Each structure stands twice: as structure tokens, then as C-alpha cells.
Amino acid sequence: MNQLVAPAKSLDKSKTPGALFSTLSIPIAILVLVVIGSIASPSFLTVNNLTNVLNANSAVGLIALGMTFVMVTGGLADLSVPANVAMGALVTLGAQETMGTAPAALMGLLVASMGGVVNGLLIGYLRINPIIATLGTGSVLLGLSQLLVGGGIVYAQPSALSTFVKSSILGIPVFIWIFIFVALILHPLLARTSFGRWSLAVGGNYQAAQASAVPVRFTKAAAFAMTGFLAGLCGVLLALSNGQARPIIGTGYEFVAITAVVIGGTSVFGGNGSVLRTVGGVLITALIGNLIILLGFPSQATGLITGAIVLGAVGIDAYFRRKAGRL
Amino acid sequence: MTTDSTPAVALRMTGITKSFPGVMALQDVDLEINEGEVHAIVGENGAGKSTLMKILAGFYQPDKGQIEVGGRKATHWTPREARSRGIGMIYQELNLVPDLSVSENISLGAMPKRGPFVDYRAMNAKAEAVLRELDTDIDPGTRLGDLSISQQQLVEIAKVVARQPNVVVFDEPTSSLGDKETRVLFDVITKMRDRGIAIIYISHRLQEVMEIGDRVTVLRDGRHIETRDVAGITPDEMVSLMVGRDLNEMFPKFDLELGEQVLSIEGASRAGQFDNVTLDVRKHEIVGLAGLVGSGRTEVARALFGLDPLEEGTITLAGATVKIRSPRQAVAAGIALVPEDRKGQGIIPGLSVRENFTLPVITRLTNAMLIFLGKERKIVTELADRLKVNPPQVERPLNVFSGGNQQKVVLGKWLLSEPKLLILDEPTRGVDVGAKADIHHIIGEFAQDGGGVLMISSELPELLAVCDRIFVLHEGVIAGEISRADATEESVMRAATGQEVAA
Structure with missing residues (x-):
């Protein structure tokens, strides 16, 4: 055993206690939450409760996966998420009658992706500040969706696709399968492909990345296009499973997604991050939300608590960056 | 204890120790600076100079050790405390606001007030007094951004001097200055010294240390190696103290048969930057691009690499005409650029x-x-x-x-x-002696393997040692092409300053 361990140790000095702690901090946090939960309520550690918690958070989790790329590339955050969720949902249900469910869902995805592409063009190519750009596109698109449905509710018609979306495979809801599937694609995309390397480089030092022949504009734009697509997917899934949609369907989802990404340890300043860690962040936010309810806090306290956690996480990140002289 | 004949100690740092996770940055370092002396600190990168200066400025807290300013021990040493005890820092990068006037910049953070309002008259008077003290003719009312870099640096110095410092640290102050500007800076430093200010001067350029320094302290691997009178030391001795061994600084110049053309540019122009530049680089060849700061050297390099594309002119690479509008196209065509601004354009700090x-x-x-x-x-x-x-x-x-x-x-x-053409913009700026030799070696090997090199450097001895040919830019125009045999510091400088040369 010594022979195996010793050379690895001497070669890889990056496995310092600090690095090890930051790798383990997410599993530890999840474990702690589970322990607290099972002490707090007998109904916490049941298959039913945990499946429900995951199911309820998978849709917004998809957005967090995309938001990881936005943050890694130094794009701060995509605030147009609620609008793209609404677009995905409303277009799907609105077009369902005329073109059938599956084509309508594709249409919803397409429209939301277009929103993401516009964000990408504004931010990546015209270099507009992402907060301003996505705030702008977000209110344009949300306004458009309200105009379309007049602020009312659009109802779904029963269809095979919505039955499928609401079903379970091997006892696990389809929502969770989709989340796992997307995470399994996006994690290697960031960690193991050229595009992922470009994303980290663009967020780490835009000018140096550009001078290293990285397609900086494309990379940044793609992160926003991807987030638009995933917000649309979230909207489509919600619309089909809820059987209805309103323009406010995705309200607050941008913040939940940002929370999950930041808790996962991806830096809001760009240049590092991981999809797997965001998955951890999604789990943690989901468990915290569940615990708040199980512990008997009013559900209105959720915003207070997650908000405080985000500020704490960002603060710690900023502190360590400053200490390392990189801010 | 002090007698009249020994100069008063302005700053004493004793037993300074500082470690970072995994690194011992400073170990029991002593430093004593007298009033009215220029005390140079030299050492390779990583020797601990910047850590020591950051401790002096209050940015880092030492793990152990003591700081004494003007005989009084410092207790709670913060940046604010350091400043109020008369420590002034002048860094390579200027800390000025381009859109404010010179006098506003000088008083920034300590504006004279009349009631709640800024007293502009007093502020201008203060600026003028300081600028006159430094013997400059800069008008305090000028917008800072309209000044040249070297004038801006004088404003930065004036800003520090206006606070009546006891100790002023110059950290690599000449790295962005040409020869003439360096002269002006040295005059100012001498004046400050004569007024009794203790000067700490940090530089990799040992010739400058020889010229401006009274004493020199050598650091190596976080330790104090030696402090000596500059009069009693040679640059070679300094180098061996810095690296701890005798170092043959000579560039290993291979004698190679020059091959076919790798690069030729003809009539290259960009408005306001350079005009009608024609030059070529051959296989195995290291071509220098000399010129004063602002002569258009960096701009030519950036244009070749597609960062600021050419407005006119053609680029021929290995016989084929290429259009280069972005770094991606440049890399695809076989051009690489090591930029001047390593931090800003060279490295991705957080990546491995x-x-x-x-x-x-x-x-x-x-x-x-x-x-x-x-x-x-x-x-x-x-x-x-x-x-x-x-x-x-x-x-x-x-x-x-x-x-x-x-x-x-x-x-x-x-x-x-695997580029055909490697463009190097100040490849050894701010790099220590050992790494510099390594870098020269790498460049030499690249040329030996069949590459062409276009190298920009402000250090003439470096260009003379490394290059087969030198093109000299003066105000954006090629003022001369000098072969290795004819290249001397004088011939290059004559061309760079716009005096005629026999090409």
C-alpha cells in the first residue's frame, strides 16, 4: 500500500488539506443536512420525501447546470431565466392545439433558445454587461409573454408526452432522470472538452484567452445560449407536468439557480467551477428548502436563509481571492 | 549610541520572517536603511523582495520580526499606519486617475479643504510646490491622461513626495521607461536623497543599481545574503551573490545557416501607430525590433498577431500571403506572440x-x-x-x-x-537572471530547430547579444536595419532617436 501511495503523494502536491477539504465540503454538507433532517423529522429520511424533494428541484436544477457555464465564463448571471422559462412553457401550451404536443414542445425549446442566443450575441459579441443585457431581454420576453396570454393561465391538453413527463422509470421520476442525463452530458463538457477549457480560460483572463486563440466571444455566447435552452426545457417540462402555465411560472428561478451554483463553489468572478459541484449545490439547496418546512419555519423564510447562504458563500470566495491577490 | 559621523537610520527591519502555505517567503531578514541613501535591493524573482516590500507597506503581516521607523518601533502595522509613518511606495504600475488633473491626482485622498469644499487654490499651490521641488515643468492643471508615461510617473512620485515621506520605495520604476526618461527619474531620485529621504530601489537592471545606488542588499531564497557599498562590488559579483553560483550570462549564439524567408511584411501601416513598415525574418534567424517606448514596436507585434489588424500592407508567411484579423487566424497561420503584458495578456492565473x-x-x-x-x-x-x-x-x-x-x-x-514565427515582446522583462538565461536558451533552440524569431526588447545589450539583425523603429517608421556585425548600442540608439544611420 505504501508503494502505491508514496509516489502519488510526492507527485501531486495539489492534494493539500485545503484542497481536500474543498473537495469534501459538499458531500460533508449534504451529510450534515441529512443527519439534521433525520433527527428533526421522522418523515425526512423516507424514499418518498427525498424523491419528492429531488423531483421538485430537478427542473430548476437544469437551469443551475447552464448557469454554471455562465458564471465560469465570467458572465456573472443570466437574469432572463424567468422569461425563458415562461416562453418555453407558454409557447408549448399555446401551440399544442395547432401543431400537436411534441412539435409544440420543440417550438417552446426553440423560442427559449433564441432568447439565450440573443443574450449570447449581446454579451459575447457586443460585450454588453450581462446583468444589464439579461435584465433587458428578460423584461422584453416576459412582457411579450404577458401580451400573448394577457396575464392569464394557459391550460394543457392531455397528451402522451405529458403523461410520460409525469411518470417514473425504475421508481424514479422522469424529471430526475432528465436532470441526471443533462448533468452527465454537461459535466464532461466543462471538465474534459476544449469548450470547457475555453470556458475556464475566458473567465480566468479574457484578454489572455483571446491572445491564446480561444474563441472568446463564441464561448461566452454559448454559455448564455445553453442557459436559455435549459430554461426553456425547464419551462416545457413544468408546463406539461402541471397541465397549465402562467407568465410568472419561472419567477425567482434565476436566483435559485444562482444559489445552487454558488453553493457548489463556482466562483461568481469566473475562471473556475464544476458541473458536478453544481449538482451538489442543487442537492444542498433542495435539502435546505425541505428542512425549513420540516423544521416548522414558515416557507417564506426560505428566501431569507438561502439569500444569507449565497452572500456568505460569495463573501468567502471574495475573501480567499483577495488573499491570493486575484481580485 | 549613534555618533554624529554615522548617518541616522531611517528604517530598520529586523528578523522579518514570513511564510505562505508551503513556501518560506522570508526567513530572518534584516534590513537597515539610512537617511539620505539610495539602498538597492536585488535578487532573483522569488528571492523575497516583493514580499519584504509588501510587509513594509503594511499589506502583509510578518510572522516574526520588527519594524522600526525613525527609531520608533511599529506595533500595529497596517497600510494606513505605514503611510502615516512616512513610508511611500512607487510601483511599476501607476496608481493615478487619468481623467483628473495633475494637482487633483497629487492631492488625491488628502485634498486641502475649506469648510466642506475642496480648496482648489491651496491644492494647486501644493502641487506646484512639489513639482517645482522635483524640477519638472509639468503644469498642475493638465489632465493626467494627456501626459506621457514618464511624466505620469513623475506625478506619481510628486504624490508620494507631497506627503513628506521618510522612506520611499521604488519598485522596478524604469521597466516602462526609455533611456532619456530614466535619466530624468534618476535626477529626481538623487534630489530626494539629497533632501534626506531614504530611498529603497528595486531593480533587475544591475547597471542602474551601480549608477544610482549607495549600498546594495542581496536577497536569495528569502534570506538576507549580503549588504555592501555599491562602490565595492561589481555587477558580476552581484549576480553570483544573487544566484549563489557563478553564472555564465553569455547567450549561447549558434552559428546557423539562415534559411528561406519565414515572414515578410511590406508597407504595413496603422494610423497613428506605425507607417509603411517593411521587414523580414528568415528561418533560423532572430531578428530584433528596437525602438524607444512609444515607437510602435508593440503595435507592430500586435498587428502581426491579429490583435489590432493592419490597415494597409501585406504579410507573407513562408511564401504565402496571409490575412490576419484575429489571434485565431494568426495561430492557424503559424504565428505566436509572447505579449509584453504577461499578467494581462499572457497567463490565466487560476488555471494550472x-x-x-x-x-x-x-x-x-x-x-x-x-x-x-x-x-x-x-x-x-x-x-x-x-x-x-x-x-x-x-x-x-x-x-x-x-x-x-x-x-x-x-x-x-x-x-x-509549433509556430513558424515566434514574436517576443519584452520576453525577459521583470525576469530574474537565472530564468533569463533559460529563456534565451529556449529562444536559441527554437531558432536552431528552424523557427524564425522577431524579438522586441528595451534592453539593448540583450538585443545585441541575441539578434542576427536589428530593425529600428523611430516614431512608427523603420529608421534602420542593422546587421549583427554593425550593431552596437550607439548605432541602434542613433537610429532609435531619429538620427541618420547608414543602413
Whole structure:
């Protein structure tokens, strides 16, 4: 055993206690939450409760996966998420009658992706500040969706696709399968492909990345296009499973997604991050939300608590960056 | 204890020790600076100079040790405390606001007030007094951004002098200055010294230390090695104290048969930057591009690399005319650029050495989808070994490495892209002696292997030692082409300053 361990140790000095702690901090946090939960309520550690918690958070989790790329590339955050969720949902249900469910869902995805592409063009190519750009596109698109449905509710018609979306495979809801599937694609995309390397480089030092022949504009734009697509997917899934949609369907989802990404340890300043860690962040936010309810806090306290956690996480990140002289 | 004949000690640092996770940055360092002396500190990158100065400025707290200013011990040493006790810092990068006037910049943070309002008359008077003290003719009412870099630096100095400092630290102040501006700076430093200010002067340019310094302290590996009178030491001795061994600084110049043209540019122009530039580089050849700061050297390099594309003129690369409008096209055509601004354009600080190395060529290390991590690691480890990257830990983030090692990584990143033409803009600026020799060696090998090199440097001895030919730019125009045989500091400087040369 010594022979195996010793050379690895001497070669890889990056496995310092600090690095090890930051790798383990997410599993530890999840474990702690589970322990607290099972002490707090007998109904916490049941298959039913945990499946429900995951199911309820998978849709917004998809957005967090995309938001990881936005943050890694130094794009701060995509605030147009609620609008793209609404677009995905409303277009799907609105077009369902005329073109059938599956084509309508594709249409919803397409429209939301277009929103993401516009964000990408504004931010990546015209270099507009992402907060301003996505705030702008977000209110344009949300306004458009309200105009379309007049602020009312659009109802779904029963269809095979919505039955499928609401079903379970091997006892696990389809929502969770989709989340796992997307995470399994996006994690290697960031960690193991050229595009992922470009994303980290663009967020780490835009000018140096550009001078290293990285397609900086494309990379940044793609992160926003991807987030638009995933917000649309979230909207489509919600619309089909809820059987209805309103323009406010995705309200607050941008913040939940940002929370999950930041808790996962991806830096809001760009240049590092991981999809797997965001998955951890999604789990943690989901468990915290569940615990708040199980512990008997009013559900209105959720915003207070997650908000405080985000500020704490960002603060710690900023502190360590400053200490390392990189801010 | 002090007698009249010994000068008063302005600053005494004793037993300064500072460690960072995994690194002992300073170990029991003593430093004593007298009033009215220019005290140079030299050492390789990573020797601990900047850490020591950051402790002096209050940015870092030492683990152990004591700071005494003007005989009084410092207790709670913060940046604010350091400033109020008369420590002034002048860094390579200027801390000025371009849109404010000179006098506003000088008084920034300490504006004279009349009631709640800024007293502009007093502020201007203060600025004028300080500027006159430094013997400059800068008008305090000028917008700062309208001044040249060297004038801006004088304003920065004036800002520090206006606070009546006891100790002023100059950290690599000449790295962005030409020869003439350096003269002006030295005059100012001498004046400050004569007024009794203690000056700490940090530079890699040992000739400057010889010229301006009264005493010199050598640091190596975080330790104080020696403090000596400059009069009693030679640059060679300094170098061997710095590296702890005798170093043959001579550039290993290979005598190579020059091959066909790698690069030729004809009539290249960009309005306001350079005009009708024609030059060429051949296989195995190292061509210098000399000129004063602002002569258009960097701009030519940036244009060749597609960062600011040419407005007029043609670029021919290995016989084929190419259009280069972006760095991606430049890299595809076989051009690489090691930029002047390493921090801003060279490195991705948070990525590892490995990830920095392979960034431009990462698409060549993948199958249809994924990066071959094993292959990447193997290539990178070999390269780090060849370039003597120290410590040889390719998984560590690049920002924990010293400047010289960062520069090796930037250089290595481009070697991996196997360019035909390697453009180097100040490749050894701010790099210590050992790494400098390594870098020269790497450049030489690249040329030997059949590459062409276009090298910009403000250090004439470096260009003279390394280059086969030197083109000289003066105000954006090629003022001369000088062969290795004819190149001397005088002939290059004559062309660079716009005096006629026999081409």
C-alpha cells in the first residue's frame, strides 16, 4: 500500500488539506443536512420525501447546470431565466392545439433558445454587461409573454408526452432522470472538452484567452445560449407536468439557480467551477428548502436563509481571492 | 549610541520572517536603511523582495520580526499606519486617475479643504510646490491622461513626495521607461536623497543599481545574503551573490545557416501607430525590433498577431500571403506572440500550468469530444522539464509561480503550437537572471530547430547579444536595419532617436 501511495503523494502536491477539504465540503454538507433532517423529522429520511424533494428541484436544477457555464465564463448571471422559462412553457401550451404536443414542445425549446442566443450575441459579441443585457431581454420576453396570454393561465391538453413527463422509470421520476442525463452530458463538457477549457480560460483572463486563440466571444455566447435552452426545457417540462402555465411560472428561478451554483463553489468572478459541484449545490439547496418546512419555519423564510447562504458563500470566495491577490 | 559621523537610520527591519502555505517567503531578514541613501535591493524573482516590500507597506503581516521607523518601533502595522509613518511606495504600475488633473491626482485622498469644499487654490499651490521641488515643468492643471508615461510617473512620485515621506520605495520604476526618461527619474531620485529621504530601489537592471545606488542588499531564497557599498562590488559579483553560483550570462549564439524567408511584411501601416513598415525574418534567424517606448514596436507585434489588424500592407508567411484579423487566424497561420503584458495578456492565473500550456492547441489534443488527459499530462510534463519550470508541479495554478516561471509557461504554450514565427515582446522583462538565461536558451533552440524569431526588447545589450539583425523603429517608421556585425548600442540608439544611420 505504501508503494502505491508514496509516489502519488510526492507527485501531486495539489492534494493539500485545503484542497481536500474543498473537495469534501459538499458531500460533508449534504451529510450534515441529512443527519439534521433525520433527527428533526421522522418523515425526512423516507424514499418518498427525498424523491419528492429531488423531483421538485430537478427542473430548476437544469437551469443551475447552464448557469454554471455562465458564471465560469465570467458572465456573472443570466437574469432572463424567468422569461425563458415562461416562453418555453407558454409557447408549448399555446401551440399544442395547432401543431400537436411534441412539435409544440420543440417550438417552446426553440423560442427559449433564441432568447439565450440573443443574450449570447449581446454579451459575447457586443460585450454588453450581462446583468444589464439579461435584465433587458428578460423584461422584453416576459412582457411579450404577458401580451400573448394577457396575464392569464394557459391550460394543457392531455397528451402522451405529458403523461410520460409525469411518470417514473425504475421508481424514479422522469424529471430526475432528465436532470441526471443533462448533468452527465454537461459535466464532461466543462471538465474534459476544449469548450470547457475555453470556458475556464475566458473567465480566468479574457484578454489572455483571446491572445491564446480561444474563441472568446463564441464561448461566452454559448454559455448564455445553453442557459436559455435549459430554461426553456425547464419551462416545457413544468408546463406539461402541471397541465397549465402562467407568465410568472419561472419567477425567482434565476436566483435559485444562482444559489445552487454558488453553493457548489463556482466562483461568481469566473475562471473556475464544476458541473458536478453544481449538482451538489442543487442537492444542498433542495435539502435546505425541505428542512425549513420540516423544521416548522414558515416557507417564506426560505428566501431569507438561502439569500444569507449565497452572500456568505460569495463573501468567502471574495475573501480567499483577495488573499491570493486575484481580485 | 549613534555618533554624529554615522548617518541616522531611517528604517530598520529586523528578523522579518514570513511564510505562505508551503513556501518560506522570508526567513530572518534584516534590513537597515539610512537617511539620505539610495539602498538597492536585488535578487532573483522569488528571492523575497516583493514580499519584504509588501510587509513594509503594511499589506502583509510578518510572522516574526520588527519594524522600526525613525527609531520608533511599529506595533500595529497596517497600510494606513505605514503611510502615516512616512513610508511611500512607487510601483511599476501607476496608481493615478487619468481623467483628473495633475494637482487633483497629487492631492488625491488628502485634498486641502475649506469648510466642506475642496480648496482648489491651496491644492494647486501644493502641487506646484512639489513639482517645482522635483524640477519638472509639468503644469498642475493638465489632465493626467494627456501626459506621457514618464511624466505620469513623475506625478506619481510628486504624490508620494507631497506627503513628506521618510522612506520611499521604488519598485522596478524604469521597466516602462526609455533611456532619456530614466535619466530624468534618476535626477529626481538623487534630489530626494539629497533632501534626506531614504530611498529603497528595486531593480533587475544591475547597471542602474551601480549608477544610482549607495549600498546594495542581496536577497536569495528569502534570506538576507549580503549588504555592501555599491562602490565595492561589481555587477558580476552581484549576480553570483544573487544566484549563489557563478553564472555564465553569455547567450549561447549558434552559428546557423539562415534559411528561406519565414515572414515578410511590406508597407504595413496603422494610423497613428506605425507607417509603411517593411521587414523580414528568415528561418533560423532572430531578428530584433528596437525602438524607444512609444515607437510602435508593440503595435507592430500586435498587428502581426491579429490583435489590432493592419490597415494597409501585406504579410507573407513562408511564401504565402496571409490575412490576419484575429489571434485565431494568426495561430492557424503559424504565428505566436509572447505579449509584453504577461499578467494581462499572457497567463490565466487560476488555471494550472498544464491548462495554460495547452490552451492554444487544446483542440489538437482531443478526439471528437474529449481531451486526452493522459497525453496532455505527458506532453506538459516533458515540456515543463525541458523549460526548467520550477517547481515542476504542473497541476498547481500558475499564479503561485514566480514571474520568470510564468514567462516560461507563456513561452512554452507557444512552443507547443509549433509556430513558424515566434514574436517576443519584452520576453525577459521583470525576469530574474537565472530564468533569463533559460529563456534565451529556449529562444536559441527554437531558432536552431528552424523557427524564425522577431524579438522586441528595451534592453539593448540583450538585443545585441541575441539578434542576427536589428530593425529600428523611430516614431512608427523603420529608421534602420542593422546587421549583427554593425550593431552596437550607439548605432541602434542613433537610429532609435531619429538620427541618420547608414543602413
